[in-house]
Amino acid sequence: MLQHALRTLDEISSLGAPRTALSFNGLLSALNHSLLPFSPRRVPELFSDLSRRLSIVPDKVSYGILVKSHRLAGNARKALGVLKEMEERKIEITTVIYTTLVDSFYKEGRPEEAERLWKEMEKKGCKPDLPAYNVRIMHRALKGEPQDVLDSIREIEAAGLKPDTITYNYLISCYRSHGRFQEAKKVYKELEEKGGVPNAATFRNLLASLCKNEDFDGALEVFTDSVKQSKVPDLGSVKLLFEGLMKNSKVRAAKMVISGLKKKFPEDLSGDWKKLEKVVGVNVDGEGPEQIVAAWIQK
Known part of the structure; x- marks a missing residue:
């Protein structure tokens, strides 16, 4: 509803409120967060047009939004x-x-430019904070060795x-x-000993990897932890665990996975989740574990 937002920005003064950079920033930030693919590309044009036409003086937040729009559009050069x-x-x-x-430069495959900016940031007195270090660690985790990540930690x-x-x-x-x-x-x-708390990404990625490595006991432990913390991984990861347990004749454990989910999140088990529940329920006619495994493998 961009046109409605633009009209509201135009009418703010007549509504008895001052038109400031705060309203300007709210509009531009919404474009960056929009699910419409080309919305961030509108930000530079509106930044220039609205600030001139409405006599709005952009502040440092405004420019931060403008830089982010270039990043989202994959134009790090323009951001410079x-x-x-x-x-x-x-x-x-x-x-x-x-x-x-x-x-931006890391994601565009230009680490040299990213490191140059990092040095410039430090030289100009902008002390890197934890989000900045995490961006650097992300690149080293993707492109480097575990020791590179440990060095970054x-x-x-x-840095205190x-x-x-x-x-x-990332490690x-x-x-x-x-x-x-x-x-x-x-x-x-x-x-947790280090002061962190596993989040959904922790559970999802580790669970999937352990399943692919056929460490289903380790994966089951991770899954159990996730349920206890109400941060269940995505369906794909849980399905990998379920399939692995079934194919390795660990039918009871597989049934516990689904029953545990159903007990913890009774309102959320629908759609494809229901299909897994249906598979573990085929034992109602007295079929044993072997028949259950065979039925699953044939699907």
């Missing part, structure tokens, strides 16, 4: 021009803006910051991608 404009207008370039740009701690769940998720992910599942499970088990 925004930094230059901010410097000319003597508007503070925040750590958030630098982090957005660093993230030490950098975080040396505390790694969080996102940080350790777990890096261990998994290198086939080092025991180390991944160790980080997971020690997460």
Whole structure:
């Protein structure tokens, strides 16, 4: 409903409220968050047009939204021009803006440019915060070795910051991608001791990896933890666990997976989730575990 939003912005003054950068930022930020694919591409055009036509003076938040729109559109180069404009207008370039740009260049496969900006950020007195370090760790987890991620965690701690769940998720992910599942499970088990709390991504990614590695006992433990914390992984991950347990004749454990879900989330088990419940329910006619496994494998 962009046209309605634009009309409201135009009418704010007549409604008895001042038209400020706050309203301007709200409109542009909504475009960045829109599910419509081309919405972020409208931000630069509206930024220029509205600020001029409505005499709105953009602030550092406005420019942060503009930089993010370029990132979402995959135009990190254009975002560099925004930094230059901010410097000319003597508007503070925040750590958030630098982090957005660093993230952009990493995702565009240009780590050298990302590192150059990181050094520029530090040189200009913008102290990297934990989200900034996590962006860096994300790249190292995807492209590097577990030791690279561990070195980054030490950098975080040396900066007086505390790694969080996102940080350790990247370490777990890096261990998994290198086939080092025991180390991944160790980080997971020690997460709460380190001050983190497993989130949905922790459970989903580790569960899927352990199942693909045919460590169904480890996967079942992760799944049980997720249910206890009301953060059940996605259907695909649970289905991998269920199929693995069934094919390895661990029918009772497979049934416990579905019954546990049904007990914990009775209102949410619908659609494809119901199909899994139906499979474990075929025992009503007295069929034994072998028949249940055979029926599942044939599906």
